[in-house]
Amino acid sequence: MLDIYTPEYFMKQAMLEAEKAAQSGEIPVGVVIVSHQRIIARGHNVVEQLGDVTAHAEMIAITAAADYLQNKYLKDCTVYVTLEPCVMCAGALRWSQVGKLVYAAADPKAGFMRYGKELLHPKTKLEYGILESECRALMKTFFTDKR
């Protein structure tokens, strides 16, 4: 049987979230959180809508996933996000002890990787580059349209 629940499938779902953000004039970042092959939480950037710098896609989705699981730790979960998380979101992911983080496009300016993988929990696995060019294109289109 063909397994449709590939990392690419989940990243495409995160891209759908990012597109919702773009449609509202927000920087297009989207997240899904997956537990045992099921999406248990979604989130997109709502910083402008809420006027709240903490309302990044990852923060929204971490809170939603913990609420769904009734457990503040996300040890069995994988977070798929279209852009490399910032330092704030990496810190939140660390506290959540998330099982795995998968991000698409790198963010050399605000991404957490300038401080290295140790910003995450020691048990968190890390993967990146899945659908990188598609997610980078999402950002590029957004900022080109803005100008």
Next chain:
Amino acid sequence: MLDIYTPEYFMKQAMLEAEKAAQSGEIPVGVVIVSHQRIIARGHNVVEQLGDVTAHAEMIAITAAADYLQNKYLKDCTVYVTLEPCVMCAGALRWSQVGKLVYAAADPKAGFMRYGKELLHPKTKLEYGILESECRALMKTFFTDKR
């Protein structure tokens, strides 16, 4: 005229918030955010109450201050917090472009300063050590009582 609105006054107000956290069985961290000598937001740690690792005192207060000011940037504000912020909260403070951060006790284990002041916004002023022993005592009492 005697100015009662000293840094110690505001840090004591943050300590009152921390005590509320302790009374609910939360790690006692409290915050007040001050704009033009007025407290515009308060917050204490509600991680256990909400079952949400993102619900640190600083995050709660940043969101509340932005809502009060109807401005997501806190450039004219000072954040008083009883404990050195973690990496997540330092990242949030950076996004808020807060004018000044004052923390009491150091947190060598989870505090942001292991990565240095550059985790904050370049324009954010930093002070620490105000009522340090009192705020450290708050933490110590909490953890001693827990055992």
